[in-house]
Amino acid sequence: MxxxxxxxxxxMKVIIYTVCILLAILSIIPFWIMLMNATRSTYEIQQHAISLLPSKxxxxxxxxxxxxxxxxxxGFTNSMIISVGVTVCTVYFSSLTAYALVVYNWRLRQAFFTFIMIIMMIPAQITIxxxxxxxxxxxxxxxxxxLILPAIAAPCTVFFMRQYLLSxxxxxxxxxxxxxxxxxxxIFNxxxxxxxxxxxxxxxxxxxxxxxxxYFLPVILLTDKNKFTMPIMVAQLRGDIYKTEFGSIYLGLSLTVIPLFIVYFLLSKYIIAGVALGGVKE
Amino acid sequence: MRRKGVSYAKYGYIFCIPFVLAWLIFSLYPTIYTTVLGFTDLKGSGKTEFHFLANPFENYVKILNNPSFQQSLSNTAILWIINFIPQVLLALLLTAWFTNHRRKIKGQGIFKVLFYMPNIITAATIAILFSTLFGYPMGPVNDLFMTLGLSDGPINFLLQKWTARGIVSFIQFWMWYGYTMIVLISGVLGLNPELFEAAEIDGASSAQTFFFVTIPNLRTILLYTMITSLIGGLQMFDIPKLFQNGGPDNATLTTSLFIYGQAFSGSYMYNRASAASMLLFIIIAVLSAIIFYIMRDKDAAQLKKQEKRQRKLLKEAVKAAGRAAA
Incomplete structure (x- = not known):
């Protein structure tokens, strides 16, 4: 018995591990094919589109x-300038606003917090x-x-920061x-x-x-080629210019992803913890 | 030297000024502007001058009767159903496995990291990567299918309505199930552990515990994920735009992509796009109101319970006091 x-x-254990390993492979394989094909010639790719080993x-x-x-x-420089600007504005001003909500006792405090909860739901797309x-x-x-200054008013981040300060x-x-x-x-600074x-x-x-x-906001506001960000650059790979240059399409795609992979694997612990705490869905 | 009279309240206002100013300029003003434009004749590339229409709701009537707009709404529903149901089922299954006390799964950390990974990769890149992977006639997927003998000749996935929808839904599923799983796991970890201990003492099996204890207690989180995912689906832009530009035959056209197409291509109908944005706004507002209602409902219910308990305690106290007096 x-x-x-x-x-x-x-x-049961075998089933669980098999499913988990298959899902893990599913997460990796599209990127793996992409990275390998970035090193292969268009001719090789057209002969056999999948290779698990790099070429030269x-x-x-x-x-x-x-x-x-x-x-x-x-693209990298432009994306970097915008992203750093957005990050600094979001983090600093959200902390400041959250601090005002937690430490000071002002008459409109509760009303202002309710207001932030409401505007959290309004997406930028509808005002475009x-x-x-x-x-x-x-x-x-x-x-x-x-592209940078709207980040000063980031209701989701204020909400998160407020919870943190309270605790x-x-x-x-x-x-x-x-x-x-x-x-x-x-004192604040x-x-x-x-x-x-x-x-x-x-x-x-x-x-x-x-x-x-x-991609959404930059593609609408930026028309000058020298100002394009990384996602707009990537979108150009879709056009006719690169139509059959598969090797270079895969290489272009890889270039946008590699910095994210590095950031992710260095900081994955914080990222997963951050997701678990909620309040982020971009 | 006591400065009791000092009031710091004004700093509360001062520290909120940047947030409020940025919101007024970058959020409220464009919202009002968009609303106004919905009632005007503004169209044409580079135009900014506009006049109000004789029939203020003309744009709204035109949009509501536009077959592409209707299609974009039904597409959103279709894409959402085929990605959200498998997504939430898989996330629940993984949550059950990862939070089981009796069966410790090793390597959970690395699995979480890998499952969540697609979520942080640029959606624009993923859209183009998938349209290349499913390329015709010699994309990697066709290569795989033919090597495995699953199909005789190459399949043109990108030009058939349902395969295109299937791929867009799959991308959404693949990018989001890890997120949903992490949110659900953190929901389970936030539950009172006594619930599980009680179930174990009562002899419930793992499956019973999950279905009769865990899921009912996760109801609020599940509804929240469901609605935010629906709102996200309405706004989905990068993936359908760069995958097949809403095609083939509008099969993957989303509402956001429809609005973009109205305003920034063809005859640049900013007025129609504004009207469509407002309609989208109304839909999202209703969905958000539902979330608010659910969340508040839960708090209110808890409050009621507490009140009841307090009343009971009070009653007992009064009784006890009466007895003591007697």
Whole structure:
């Protein structure tokens, strides 16, 4: 009887591990094929599109890729500028707003928090026509500010930061800093921000990745080739220019993904923990 | 030297100024602008001048009667059904396996990392990667199918309605099941452990515990994931745009992509696109209101329970006091 049960138990275990391993392979294999094909020639790919081993045409693919419209260095630099700007604005101003919600006792505090909960649900997509017309009238298309500054008002991040402050900030720290004569801004920047480091790290990762991956707003606002971000560069691989240059298409795709892989595997612990805490769905 | 009179309340207002200003300029103003444009004749590339229409709802009537708009709404529903049901079932199954006390699964950390990985990769890249993987006649998937003998000749996945929809749904499923799983696992870990201990003492099997204890307690989280996923589906843009540009034959056209097409291609009908955005806004507002209702409902129910308990305790206390007095 007992043996029967233990056999059933171990078969179950085998099933579970098999399913999990298959799913893990499913996560990896499309990217693996992509990376391998980035080093293979178009002829090889057309003969056999799947190879689990690399070939030696990386450099010639690179030459073809660079010889046309795809400019990975420009795309990388532009994406970096925007994403860093967005990350700094999101993290700093959300922390400031959350601090105001937690530490000070003002009359509209509760109302303001309810307001943040409500606007959390409004997606940017629905205001895009008005936003485009507004920026167009100001002649600010092809400028990065309209892509960066909206990040100052990030309701989801404020919500997350507020939860964090409520659980980890002792008001006595603020009070004793006041007795020592610290101004309110000084206290926030020098004492509270360091306390918030773990929350800032998590939210910074999500803000950065979200901005790095954003295609919708940049493709509408940016028309100058020299201002294109990485996702817009990638979208060009879809066009006729690269039609049959499979090797260089795969290489171009790989170039956008490699920085994300590096970030992800270095910080996956924080990312998974951040997702588990909720409040992020971009 | 006591400065009791100092009030810090004003700093609460001051520290919120950047957020409020940014919201007014970058969110509220464009929303109002979009609403206004929905009632005007603004169209044409590079145009900014507009006049109000004689019949203010003309754009709305045109959009509601537009077959592509109707198709985009039904596509959203179709794509959502074929990706969300398998997604949530798989996520629940994995949650059951990973949170089982009696059967410890090793390597959970690495599995979570790998399952969630597709979610952080650029959607634009994934869309193009999949359209290349499913390429015709010699994409990797066709190569695999023919090597395994699953099909005699290459299949043109990208030009058939249902295979294209299937692939877009699969991408969504593949990108999001890890997320859903992590959210559900954290939901289970947040439940009172006594619930599970009680079930174990009562002799419930793992399956029984999961179906009769875990799932009912996850109801709120499940509804929340369901609705946010639906809202996300309405806004889905990058994947259908770069996969087949809404095609073939509008089979993967989403509402967001429809709005983009109205405003930034063809005859640049900003007015129609604005009207469509407002309709989308209304749909999302209704869905969000449902989430709010569910969340509040739960709190209210808990409050009621607490009140009941307190009343009971009070009653007992009064009784006890009466007895003592007697």
């Amino acid at each position: 007992k043996r029967k049960k233990s056999i059933a138990k171990s078969t 045409f990386f450099l010639s693919n690179w030459e073809v890729l660079k010889g046309k419209t795809f400019n990975p260095i420009t 026509i008005g936003y485009f017309q507004f920026i167009y009238r100001l002649h600010m298309t092809n400028n990065y500010l309209p 980890s900030l002792y008001i006595d720290i603020v009070n004793s800093a006041r007795i020592d004569g610290g101004g309110e801004f000084y 020098r004492i509270v921000l360091p306390i918030m480091k773990p929350a800032i790290a998590t939210q910074a990762i999500f803000a950065f990745v979200g901005s790095w991956n954003n």
